[in-house]
Amino acid sequence: MANITLEALHDLAARALLGLDQATKALKEVDAAVAADAGSLHALTVKVEILLRLGREAELAAALRVLMAHPKAGVDDLEAARRSPVYKMAVDWKV
Numbered sequence: 001m002a003n004i005t006l007e008a009l010h011d012l013a014a015r016a017l018l019g020l021d022q023a024t025k026a027l028k029e030v031d032a033a034v035a036a037d038a039g040s041l042h043a044l045t046v047k048v049e050i051l052l053r054l055g056r057e058a059e060l061a062a063a064l065r066v067l068m069a070h071p072k073a074g075v076d077d078l079e080a081a082r083r084s085p086v087y088k089m090a091v092d093w094k095v
Contacts (some may be wrong), residue, residue, distance in 0.1 A: 002086065005036070005037070005095060006032075006037075007033045007034075007036040007037035007043060008033075008089075009030040009038050010028065010029045010030065010033035010036060010043075011029075011033045011040075011042060011043055011046060013026075013029040013051065013052040014027075014029035014030040014033060014043075014046055015046065016038040016087050017029060018046075018049070018050060018053070023050050023053045023054050024052050024054065026046075027047070027050045027051070027054065029041055030046050030047045031047070033046070034047060034062055040073050041067075041073060044066060044067045045067065047063050048060065048063050048064060048067055051063055078086075
């Protein structure tokens with residue numbers, strides 16, 4: 001049996017809740033995933049997705065900055081971030 005990290009468990013819970021349209025609960029789970037592993041690129045990407053769905057623009061801009069600065073952020077992660085309506089604000093205004 002493979003070992004599952006605490007970050008992975010919270011991430012799975014966040015994805016499941018998001019799929020059930022329970023974005024506020026999903027945000028709590030993804031925040032726990034980020035707390036368990038602050039360097040988790042995947043958890044940061046999920047957090048951006050949740051904040052976008054919730055329309056929390058200020059938090060979304062901050063999360064996008066963290067995601068874009070992540071040393072392991074790849075093209076797919078940045079492309080997902082670019083779909084955000086506040087991407088231009090986060091990049092151009094350097095919020």
